[in-house]
Amino acid sequence: xxxxxxxxxxxxxxxxxxxxxxxxxxxxxxxxxxxxxxxxxxxxxxxxxxxxxxxxxxxxxxxxxxxxxxxxxxxxxxxxxxxxxxxxxxxxxxxxxxxxxxxxxxxxxxxxxxxxxxxxxxxxx
Numbered sequence: 098x099x100x101x102x103x104x105x106x107x108x109x110x111x112x113x114x115x116x117x118x119x120x121x122x123x124x125x126x127x128x129x130x131x132x133x134x135x136x137x138x139x140x141x142x143x144x145x146x147x148x149x150x151x152x153x154x155x156x157x158x159x160x161x162x163x164x165x166x167x168x169x170x171x172x173x174x175x176x177x178x179x180x181x182x183x184x185x186x187x188x189x190x191x192x193x194x195x196x197x198x199x200x201x202x203x204x205x206x207x208x209x210x211x212x213x214x215x216x217x218x219x220x221x222x
Contacts, residue, residue, distance in 0.1 A: 105131065109147070116150065121157035128154055145175055149184070156188055164188045172201070179208030 112127035128151040135144050148167055155164035168185040175181060186201035 105134070113150070116154055116157075121154045122160075125151060125154035125158050125160060125163075145171065145178070149181065152184060152188075156184065156191070161188055161192050165192070177208060179205045182208065 108127065109131055112124050112131060115121075115127060116124035128147065132144065132148055132151055135147065148171055152164045152167040152171065155161070155167065165185065165188050168181060168188060171178070171181045172185055182201045183205035186198040186205060189195070189198035189201065
């Protein structure tokens with residue numbers, strides 16, 4: 098790993114720590130910077146987990162429009178990821194858009210990705 102890669106890894110670890118300690122707004126800010134950097138570097142391949150964590154940080158900090166935007170893009174890129182659809186559905190529900198949420202929640206149920214949330218800890222939001 099080069100110096101730039103190790104700096105990225107350290108910043109990711111810090112952002113992850115912020116998220117795990119409940120500072121979701123600060124985590125979202127840090128993660129957004131990492132995603133932006135990855136996009137500028139054309140490194141978006143393999144960043145699904147990073148962007149999903151960003152969406153979850155947005156969700157947990159009530160930045161629901163931003164969470165939705167990230168999740169819709171992820172749902173297009175990885176349409177078979179049930180957890181992405183689950184979080185998108187929950188985001189739409191939280192915005193009071195229950196009719197729109199039904200499709201995502203139904204897809205999540207059909208895809209049944211139960212192992213995915215465990216990679217992000219015990220909370221399933």
